[in-house]
Amino acid sequence: xxxxxxxxxxxxxxxxxxxxxxxxxxxxxxxxxxxxxxxxxxxxxxxxxxxxxxxxxxxxxxxxxxxxxxxxxxxxxxxxxxxxxxxxxxxxxxxxxxxxxxxxxxxxxxxxxxxxxxxxxxxxxxxxxxxxxxxxxxxxxxxxxxxxxxxxxxxxxxxxxxxxxxxxx
Amino acid sequence: xxxxxxxxxxxxxxxxxxxxxxxxxxxxxxxxxxxxxxxxxxxxxxxxxxxxxxxxxxxxxxxxxxxxxxxxxxxxxxxxxxxxxxxxxxxxxxxxxxxxxxxxxxxxxxxxxxxxxxxxxxxxxxxxxxxxxxxxxxxxxxxxxx
Numbered sequence: 001x002x003x004x005x006x007x008x009x010x011x012x013x014x015x016x017x018x019x020x021x022x023x024x025x026x027x028x029x030x031x032x033x034x035x036x037x038x039x040x041x042x043x044x045x046x047x048x049x050x051x052x053x054x055x056x057x058x059x060x061x062x063x064x065x066x067x068x069x070x071x072x073x074x075x076x077x078x079x080x081x082x083x084x085x086x087x088x089x090x091x092x093x094x095x096x097x098x099x100x101x102x103x104x105x106x107x108x109x110x111x112x113x114x115x116x117x118x119x120x121x122x123x124x125x126x127x128x129x130x131x132x133x134x135x136x137x138x139x140x141x142x143x144x145x146x147x148x149x150x151x152x153x154x155x156x157x158x159x160x161x162x163x164x165x166x167x168x169x
Numbered sequence: 170x171x172x173x174x175x176x177x178x179x180x181x182x183x184x185x186x187x188x189x190x191x192x193x194x195x196x197x198x199x200x201x202x203x204x205x206x207x208x209x210x211x212x213x214x215x216x217x218x219x220x221x222x223x224x225x226x227x228x229x230x231x232x233x234x235x236x237x238x239x240x241x242x243x244x245x246x247x248x249x250x251x252x253x254x255x256x257x258x259x260x261x262x263x264x265x266x267x268x269x270x271x272x273x274x275x276x277x278x279x280x281x282x283x284x285x286x287x288x289x290x291x292x293x294x295x296x297x298x299x300x301x302x303x304x305x306x307x308x309x310x311x312x313x314x315x
Contacts, residue, residue, distance in 0.1 A: 029242075030302065031242065032241065035240035036239070036240065040240060040276050041275050046232065046279075046281075047224065047230045047281050048199055048200035048222065053199060056202070072314070074315075088315070089314060168235060169205070
């Protein structure tokens with residue numbers, strides 16, 4: 001029995017090679033399994049790069065909480081190293097004593113519309129306008145890993161108008 | 170004669186003021202950032218940011234930054250029509266409208282792709298990293314206004 005199988009194989013060896021090899025090559029071509037281990041790294045410069053323009057570092061879309069709020073919040077760094085928050089296409093409800101803050105996106109207080117406890121935040125100043133593009137200077141060396149959310153916040157009623165989670169640009 | 174000189178001086182002054190304006194404009198019209206979004210992985214884990222810039226002469230460029238996906242055969246960068254909601258599909262339907270931007274230059278790192286002129290960005294709102302051979306959507310980035 002054993003010898004019969006062996007002899008079958010030896011007689012059909014060419015068949016195995018003729019069918020198996022193209023199959024293997026075909027499978028390799030289709031899946032290119034070696035690419036699982038081989039990375040192809042590139043590093044192209046930014047188009048229309050100009051080092052004098054402020055560069056965006058982090059950005060995110062504002063989402064409304066206690067009041068409908070929309071737009072984009074972006075943190076820029078100027079050529080001389082100053083950082084600022086810019087709101088664009090911005091719209092929120094007008095209100096009393098509304099401020100712009102940086103806070104932690106994982107802060108449980110931000111999950112609610114009204115903050116019960118002290119909010120761990122960095123104050124950027126009173127909201128300049130409830131509509132339109134506007135800039136807010138940031139204090140030096142803010143830890144954006146920690147304070148990764150821009151918040152429109154009514155101090156008087158502890159109401160979170162809107163939050164933007166900032167992600168790396 | 171005096172009147173003639175006055176006219177010439179007036180025209181020169183006008184030309185001077187208008188002549189000054191183009192460079193002042195050129196300063197802030199470097200490049201516009203139109204849209205941006207982050208990748209989420211589908212068939213393969215994919216991460217990073219996709220941003221569309223518009224140059225001074227109106228040309229559109231897609232730039233991928235902090236980008237990482239799995240290496241693979243015949244991978245392309247395409248824009249797909251958002252209405253098809255295919256950015257969350259693992260495999261694209263054959264009737265999904267798409268704009269080809271070229272072969273993926275690298276599975277890691279920053280890279281730029283020219284977008285054909287006349288592409289309707291209000292229609293093609295999602296970037297897909299797409300394996301043509303297997304019709305697989307490696308990952309997609311829905312774009313939003315910057």
